[in-house]
Amino acid sequence: MANIYDKIPNCILGQFSTMKFVNGSNFRKFKEFFLAKYISGFVAPAETFDNVKGKFPIGFTIWDTAQKTKIDTISTDVFDKNANFIGIKNFYGNLPEIINKWIVDYRSNRESIGYLTTRGNDFQNNNFIQIINHKKLVKSNRGVSIDKINLVSVSIYLSVRHCIEATWLNDRDQFLYPNDNWKKDKEFHSDCLAFALFHGQNKITSSDETNHWIPFTESEVDAKEKFASNFMSDFISGKLKIEQDANLLFADESGDKLYDNKPREFSPEAKAVFDAGRELWRYYHSQPSCNVNASFYDIREYFQGRNDKGRMNSKSDDETYMSLIGDLREKLKILADKIKPKVYEYEFLKE
Numbered sequence: 001m002a003n004i005y006d007k008i009p010n011c012i013l014g015q016f017s018t019m020k021f022v023n024g025s026n027f028r029k030f031k032e033f034f035l036a037k038y039i040s041g042f043v044a045p046a047e048t049f050d051n052v053k054g055k056f057p058i059g060f061t062i063w064d065t066a067q068k069t070k071i072d073t074i075s076t077d078v079f080d081k082n083a084n085f086i087g088i089k090n091f092y093g094n095l096p097e098i099i100n101k102w103i104v105d106y107r108s109n110r111e112s113i114g115y116l117t118t119r120g121n122d123f124q125n126n127n128f129i130q131i132i133n134h135k136k137l138v139k140s141n142r143g144v145s146i147d148k149i150n151l152v153s154v155s156i157y158l159s160v161r162h163c164i165e166a167t168w169l170n171d172r173d174q175f176l177y178p179n180d181n182w183k184k185d186k187e188f189h190s191d192c193l194a195f196a197l198f199h200g201q202n203k204i205t206s207s208d209e210t211n212h213w214i215p216f217t218e219s220e221v222d223a224k225e226k227f228a229s230n231f232m233s234d235f236i237s238g239k240l241k242i243e244q245d246a247n248l249l250f251a252d253e254s255g256d257k258l259y260d261n262k263p264r265e266f267s268p269e270a271k272a273v274f275d276a277g278r279e280l281w282r283y284y285h286s287q288p289s290c291n292v293n294a295s296f297y298d299i300r301e302y303f304q305g306r307n308d309k310g311r312m313n314s315k316s317d318d319e320t321y322m323s324l325i326g327d328l329r330e331k332l333k334i335l336a337d338k339i340k341p342k343v344y345e346y347e348f349l350k351e
Contacts (some may be wrong), residue, residue: 005034010041019043019059019172022071022091023105025098025121037067043089043259045168048231052154056171057089070094079167081348089169098295099157099175099348103144105247106153111233112145113212114156114204117278121175123166130201133208148231148240152189157180160348162199163336175348182346187267194270196230198277198296198332205301206293214281215274221281225292238263267326269335276328283324299323 001021004013013036042062046052059076071093078087098121114137119128119142131154137145146154155340161175182188196202197215204213214233220233234240238261266274277296284290284299291298303325304314316322343349 001034003029005036008065012064013065016060016064018056018180019057019091020044021074022059022074022183023094023172023174025093025095025174031071032084035070036065037064037069038062038071038074040065042079043169044079044083045081048081049197054171055168057169059091069314080297087199089242090351092174095174095176096347097177098224099160100142100230102177103157106144106150107209108145110145110147110148110149112147112149114146115143116146116157117143118157122167123164123171123173126161126166127159129158130203131196132203132334133205137207137298147323148235151235152193155192156189158199158201159192159195159339160343162201163195164349165342168267173349176350178346178348182342184343186265186344188342188346190266191270191335193236194266194273195332195335195339198273198328200300202295203297204295205297206295207298211293211295211298212319214282214293216278220278221285223285223292224290230319236264267338269331272331273328273335276324280324280328283320 001013001015004011005088015042021030039274041059043057043059046054046056049058057078061074061076073093076089076091076093077085078089081087103118105115112134115132115138117132117138119125119129131146132138135145140207144150144154164170179336197213199292201241202213204211206228212229213231214227214229216235217230218225218227219232228344231240240261280299282295284302285292286300291303294302303318303321304313306312316325344351
């Protein structure tokens with residue numbers, strides 16, 4: 001496109017490609033150079049091409065290079081793989097900073113309870129977004145250590161990335177640096193905390209080190225022994241001490257504290273997730289060979305097992321477990337639907 005723009009000035013350019021040249025964060029220099037008016041276009045699934053397996057949009061767009069204007073917002077028709085018109089899709093050329101710039105604001109050098117991986121800023125990379133025990137478990141150095149001060153921000157990040165289903169159409173959509181309105185929405189904070197605790201991409205395990213992610217007390221789940229860590233239940237109930245310097249560090253411009261040591265208040269949707277999770281934990285702790293310090297990931301592995309390639313199976317022969325995990329996932333979907341509008345309201349995504 002740049003070569004044609006340079007060598008054949010003022011032409012009408014028709015082309016097809018992925019849409020990253022419009023909304024991709026790596027194309028800012030190109031968009032400073034390529035000044036042309038968008039005329040019209042449509043997108044279709046990439047898999048409609050022979051030998052293409054990826055699920056992402058291919059755009060067919062027309063540009064008038066005689067009209068010098070920066071790429072801003074372009075609207076395309078959308079056709080499915082059967083050539084049916086299914087709507088309009090916006091792509092944004094002038095986006096704010098990316099979400100990974102935002103989460104960097106909440107980096108921590110304090111004692112870690114886990115690690116958030118932050119590879120990529122679009123739906124295409126969402127499978128890499130997970131919470132794990134520590135950095136050494138991944139090859140990439142893109143991530144944030146988690147502690148009691150940034151736990152809510154990390155939970156928001158994971159929830160924003162995973163509460164909306166990835167599709168072929170949104171595959172290249174960019175997650176963004178949000179506006180400041182999220183800071184005062186305590187219910188949003190708590191909803192995201194609940195979502196992150198029980199989502200499948202929370203892969204904290206007790207096999208490597210102490211598990212700080214058990215969201216219940218021993219009595220709530222009928223544990224036969226004391227947990228090695230009550231960090232998470234203490235965090236939820238407001239029993240953890242928050243240092244003064246942390247309060248100053250994570251305050252907004254008005255001086256209001258973003259985080260404090262008050263008990264967390266949860267919405268009915270989040271409470272339903274905790275209730276379903278508690279029943280799952282109780283059932284696990286009724287097993288004769290249970291590990292008292294098991295994480296959510298450990299519990300899933302216990303019942304579902306692994307195949308000959310080492311991957312966790314998707315199902316279990318235990319009907320009670322399948323009923324309990326099914327109920328938890330259903331409640332988590334309801335909570336995700338509650339979080340979704342806030343993702344757009346706080347501009348983590350553009351519609």
